[in-house]
Structures are given as C-alpha cells and as structure tokens.
Amino acid sequence: MQEDKAFSPQESLALIQTMISKTKDSFADNTFYFLFWGWLVFGCCLVSYSLKVFLHYPNHFYIWWLMPVGGVITWIYGARQAKKERVKSFVDEALDYVWLAVGLAFFVLVLVNVVGGQTWQTAFTYYILLYAIGTFVTGNLIRFKPLIIGGLINFVLAVVSIRFGYDNQLLLGALAIFISYIIPGHLLRARLQKNTSQHA
Amino acid sequence: MFKELDPILHSQLRLAVMSLLIGVKEAEFTFIREKTNATAGNLSVQVQKLKEAGYIEVVKQFKDNYPLTTCKITPKGIEAFDAYVQALQQYLQAGQG
Numbered sequence: 001m002q003e004d005k006a007f008s009p010q011e012s013l014a015l016i017q018t019m020i021s022k023t024k025d026s027f028a029d030n031t032f033y034f035l036f037w038g039w040l041v042f043g044c045c046l047v048s049y050s051l052k053v054f055l056h057y058p059n060h061f062y063i064w065w066l067m068p069v070g071g072v073i074t075w076i077y078g079a080r081q082a083k084k085e086r087v088k089s090f091v092d093e094a095l096d097y098v099w100l101a102v103g104l105a106f107f108v109l110v111l112v113n114v115v116g117g118q119t120w121q122t123a124f125t126y127y128i129l130l131y132a133i134g135t136f137v138t139g140n141l142i143r144f145k146p147l148i149i150g151g152l153i154n155f156v157l158a159v160v161s162i163r164f165g166y167d168n169q170l171l172l173g174a175l176a177i178f179i180s181y182i183i184p185g186h187l188l189r190a191r192l193q194k195n196t197s198q199h200a
Numbered sequence: 201m202f203k204e205l206d207p208i209l210h211s212q213l214r215l216a217v218m219s220l221l222i223g224v225k226e227a228e229f230t231f232i233r234e235k236t237n238a239t240a241g242n243l244s245v246q247v248q249k250l251k252e253a254g255y256i257e258v259v260k261q262f263k264d265n266y267p268l269t270t271c272k273i274t275p276k277g278i279e280a281f282d283a284y285v286q287a288l289q290q291y292l293q294a295g296q297g
Contacts, residue, residue, distance in 0.1 A: 007212060009205075009291040015212060016285070019219030022235050026224070083263060086231040089224045 027091045027142050031189040032077060033099070038181030040070050045174035053167055067110075071103070091141050098141075102134040122162070124169040128176045129158040135180040146187045150180035203287040206280055208253045213238055213246045218281050221256060221273040229269035247271060255280055 007015075044063050051060035085092075109126050112118065136151025138144075157176045161169050209215050216236045221227060233243050247269075250256045255277030259270045273281075 007210075009288045009295070012205075012210065012215060013285075013288055013292065015215055016219045019216050019235070020223050023220055023223040023227075086228040087224050088226050093225050 023087070023089065026087065026089050027095070028081070028085060028089075029189075029192050030095065030138075031185050031192065033074065034181045034185030035189070036074065036077075037070065038177050038185055040066060041177045042174050042182060045170045045177070049167065049170040049174075052170075067106075094141055095138060098137050099134060102130050105130055120166060124166075124173045124176075125158050125161045127173060128154050128161055131176055131180045132158060135184065139184070144184065144188055144191075146184035147180070150184050154180045203283070203290060205287050205291075206284045208249065208255065209280060209284045211246070213242065214250055215284075217243075217246060217250060217271070218255065218273065218277065221271060222278065222281055226270050226272040229271065232271060250277070253280075 044066055048060050048063050051057040051063065106127070109123065109130075113120055113123055132151045132154035134151075135147045135154065139147025139149075139151055154176050157172060157179075161172050161176075164172060209218060213236060216238075217232055220232055220235055229243070229247070232238075232247075233240060236243065238246075247256070247258060251258045254274060257272045257274050259272070261268050261270075
C-alpha cells in the first residue's frame, strides 16, 4: 500500500469498505468448547445413568467430579488460545463474558444444591436452561442457526424435564447437550474448516 | 461549505489502519500488516502518526520473549473517523448533484 498518494473521496470510501469487510463477522474458532463440553457432559450423563439404573452403584454421582477437571482443561486451553489470538473482535469479547457468566451460574447451581441439601430434582432443569441461554446468545452473535435452534429446543426441554424423575433427567440432559452443543459444534467446525480452505 | 478532509486520515495506509481498528476491540501489529499488505517500516511510521494524533492507543509488551504491539482505536479516533466519513459523504453528494 502506497503512502501519501493522492486519492479521491470515492477511492477513500472503497478503501474503508474493503478494510471493514476484512474484520466484519470475524470471531475466534470456539468449537473446541462446544465439542469438549458437549461430549464430556453427554458421556457423564450416560455413565451416571448406567451406574445408577443398571448397576445400582450408590456413588454413581462420582462421575461428575470430571466437571471441575473439565473446567481446568478449558481454562488452560483458553489461556493458550488467548496468546495466539492476533485480533479481538467485539463479538469475541461478548462471548467471553456470556460463557463466563454461564460457567459461574453452573458453579452456583452446584453450590445451591450441595449447600441447600437439595435432592437435585430440579438440577437438570436449570442446567438445560443454561445450555439454552448460552447457545441461543452465541448463535445470534455469530449468526449460526444450528446453535440458535439448539438453544430454542433446550428452552422447551427445560420445561419438559420437570415432568421427569432424576434418572430420566440424566437421559434428557444427554439429549439436550447433544442437540445444543454437539450437533451445532460439529456443523460449525465443518463450516469454519470449509471457509479456511476456501481462503487458503 | 465543504469540510476539510482530516489530513491525518486522508492517507491510504492510515485510513486503512483506522478502518480495520474501527470494527474490532484491538488488533496486533502483525494482523494489521497482513491485512494492509504494508511493509513493517512504513506501517510503524503511520501507526506512530496516528498515535501522536491521539487516534489510536499502542501497547508494547513481550510475549514469549518476542515484542508484541497491540493497537486499539480511541474515542477521539472514533470521533475523527466519523467526521471524516461525513465529510466524504458531502463530497460524494456534491459530485452526484
């Protein structure tokens, strides 16, 4: 690009448009989080269900200790990614805070159930509600329909879940995360890879 | 009456840098260089001019022992960019009339 070359208002406007289009819709690849948490929670739901219903193992809930482990892995991955990022868009920043808030809400819900001595009867209702909020907001911010649809279905599943007992809620939780994280996560990864290969 | 086009912005590379930064929270120097196809030397000079005008904020730090420069548009920069685009519109409308 030349410096101090005289240029017309038309050229000036064209330049602004070109440059803005280079950053428009830019957001970091966050599919790792959806796929990692999606498959982790999906697996834990099914294992927990099997331990409780089929094997009648009393400490079936021990499997959920994988959640804080997942939290640490996510934190390490996020810190490494942040070092690689060369540009931060407003969408990236908004997503950071949305998921930080959702993550904190998960933690608070666990505390409420543990400290309050709850029976965990409504735990999945609220977890599914949080999946719904996180994926619905993300889907709209990055304009990706499968996430929006997954989020909307989860709003419905949250209501449906209240009609089921804890055991079946585990299966419903697996279904909810499959619809809102795993399917959109894989679709989004495929789309991003396609875009990268086109631009390469 | 035509508004004078801001001489700081009415320069290809500086305008390109500002147009990139207006849409993001912050960007690294290498990202800007890649998107503008400018040489590091030329870009450094222009970034410095934008910084002196108070239009952008430049933060220099180290990442894994390599220098890292991050640029971010300031409120003054946003205002100047807005005024520049409005002035451009005036010129273009006059050209059409």
